[in-house]
Amino acid sequence: MDGGRLFSVRGERIIALGRAILAAFLCLSLVVGHVADDAIVRGLIVGYLAYSLLMLAGTRSRLFVYGVLRRPWLTSGLDFAVFTVLLFLTNGAESPFFSPFIFMILSGTLQWGSRGAVVMGGLTLTAFVATSLGSFQSQIFVLRIGYTMVITIMMAAFGGHLERVVQELSRLSDPIGPDAEDGEAPLADALRHALRVFGARRGMALLESEEPYAQLLLLGDGELESRRLPPTADGWVLGEAADGVFLYEAGAGATLVRSGRWTYVGAAQPLAPALREAASFQRVLAIPARSQGLSAWLFVLDHHEPANEDLAIGEMVGAQASMALERWEAQREQQAAAAVEDRIRLARDLHDGVLQFLAGAGLQLDALDRMPDLPDAVRGRLATLRQAIVEEQRELRGFISAMRPTDGAGRAATGSLKGELDALAERLSRYWSIEVSADADPFDTAAPEPLLYDLRWIVREAVANAVRHGQADRVRIEARANGRMLDLTIQDNGRGFTRNPTEPPRSLHERARALGGRLDVQNDPGGCRLVVHTPLDLAS
Known part of the structure; x- marks a missing residue:
């Protein structure tokens, strides 16, 4: 059985109790009142009492409830017929049996909500007017018409309010999903x-x-x-x-x-x-x-x-x-934990794989350098390669250290921004055989190690692109701190990006966004200028 019918059954049980109480008081009115000694009226009321008691007893039977009371319009139609006949037999507008119609409006609201109140109110007015022909000037007629309209309007409003509350409660079942597209709180x-x-x-x-x-x-x-x-x-x-x-x-x-x-x-x-x-x-x-x-x-x-x-x-x-x-x-916590596990696994693989391979390559270069009769030019090239491998090992160890989780006991270590850029410029100059210079303002600016690590990779990739794609032979690196923000400018004298003049490599944009900043690019045939705007203390 669906929820609507179940609600009707519950309402019908209350209506059955109200009907029995109403019928009992109708019979009591025959004893204490002065109703006309019309056998039809008395028989109708007594029969209605028997009917109401039978319906009340039937509500205790599950078979009766699910079989008969699922059609409440049958019982409402019988109530309306009995009340209309009573009204007709007892002088219409002056009849003492008008109040049962109010019971009909209330029961209609319980069964069908606002629509039931309006329909039962309309039927009540129709029956009252039809049985009161010739009594339209009666004071009781006017008052009962107004009373019926007031009850109908108020019960219709009450039924509508209940329907709105039920609709709101039903919409509570709609789920709330996370904003998966941007990862923000839902x-x-x-x-x-x-x-x-x-x-x-x-x-x-x-x-x-x-x-x-x-x-x-x-x-x-x-x-x-x-x-x-x-x-x-x-x-x-x-x-x-x-x-x-x-x-x-x-x-x-x-x-x-x-x-x-x-x-x-x-x-x-x-x-x-x-x-x-x-x-x-x-x-x-x-x-x-x-x-x-x-x-x-x-x-x-x-x-x-x-x-x-x-x-x-x-x-x-x-x-x-x-x-x-x-x-x-x-x-988010599960994703962070999974990311930490992936970083630990990757750091372990890099340490046991690539780092050990570089160490082996360095040993091979040492063995070559010990060979007799090597030309001085070859020995110089071997020394340069050996130094490059040592520097790459140092960078890789820093990368592995950055990937491993910290214990969170304090703030990240800091380093000198100018010192880091000077060392990087000297290393890139030797590696690419070009002129690379660096400066920082203020000269004593300190930056968190995780930020320095990312900036090193941004500079290295920018210089590599300037040499390989822009044919540059001179690169200038400038860092300017302004409060909590840092602007890192990389200017070269090459010919810029030739394949897409307005868009630098995607990895530079991704690194800048990962720092919580952005990347601006100015590209022309006289060179390329990249500016990274990032929070200075983001990783601290």
Whole structure:
């Protein structure tokens, strides 16, 4: 049996109990009242009592419930027929048996929601008017018409509200997936999920982190915008509102907060000015989402017909978003652990393979150098090769050391930027037989060893490209530190990139992005100029 029918069966059990109580009081009215001694009226009420008791007893039988009460329109039709006949037999507008029709409107709302309330209200008005011909001027007639309309409107609104809550609850089953494309926290997906649940079109999401700046996402009509907000002294959500889900009406300056099982009135201005200025809104439903390492807020803007139940549903959405953040963090930790294992394996393979091969090659060169009658030019070339192998071994050992994980006991070691660039320039000059010079400003600038390692490879590849592809014979390397940023400029006098003048090798771009920076290139027939912009303390 599906959920809709199951809900109807549960509602029908309540209706059966109400029907039996109503029939009992109708019979009691025959005893204490002055109803006309019409045998048909008495027999109809007594028969209706027997019918209602039979239906009430039937609700205890599973076979009866699943077989008969799955068609509640049958019992509602019989109720309507009995009440209409009673109304007709007892003077229409003046009849004391008008109240059973209110029972019909209530039961219709339980069974079919807002549509049931409207249909039963319409049937009640039709039956009342049809049985009250000639009594339209009666005060009781006018009051009962108004009473029926009020009950119908209120129950239709109540049924519609229940339907909306059920729809919101059903949309909670939609999953929240991580933003796999860019590897960032699933904040945008969580915001879309919240808007989908509450049927809203606009929203904001705020992600707080250990950095001074917070990330703000604004979503409206399918367009996503990202901003960075400077830190605030008092936080983004103020007062008691920071403890749970809250609904804020900007126009009225009213805030309703739900924390745990309690709902109470919060501060008149629960949001920081920067958040209120980020987007225009009349009301906002704020939902916290937290994990072990992240703290976020989802803001649903101007959703229709806010109600207290939205706070409870907001807690469910917040729990889902929190689980998505925790799942994303766990995946990141697993990926990091897998990457560490891969780096350890690669470092071991390089040490046992390539590094040992270079050591063997150096021994072979030493053996050649000991051979008699070698020309001086050959011995000079052997010395150059032996020195190159020694330097490559040193670079490879540094690479292996950088790949192995540290114990995290402190900050990474630092080295002199100018000293590193001078040594690299001297080595590249000897290796490529060109003029390579280097400078750093300020001259005493220190940089973390992981950053120096990456900069060495960027310079080496840039110089190699300048010689091999640009036919350069002079390269200038300049490093300029400006606060927390570093600009590394590599200028040559070659003919530039000939195959694609506007795009240097992809590996240079990838290394610059890996450092959290970017690479700018200026290329012309008179030479190529590469500028790497990177944080100076990124790896520290």
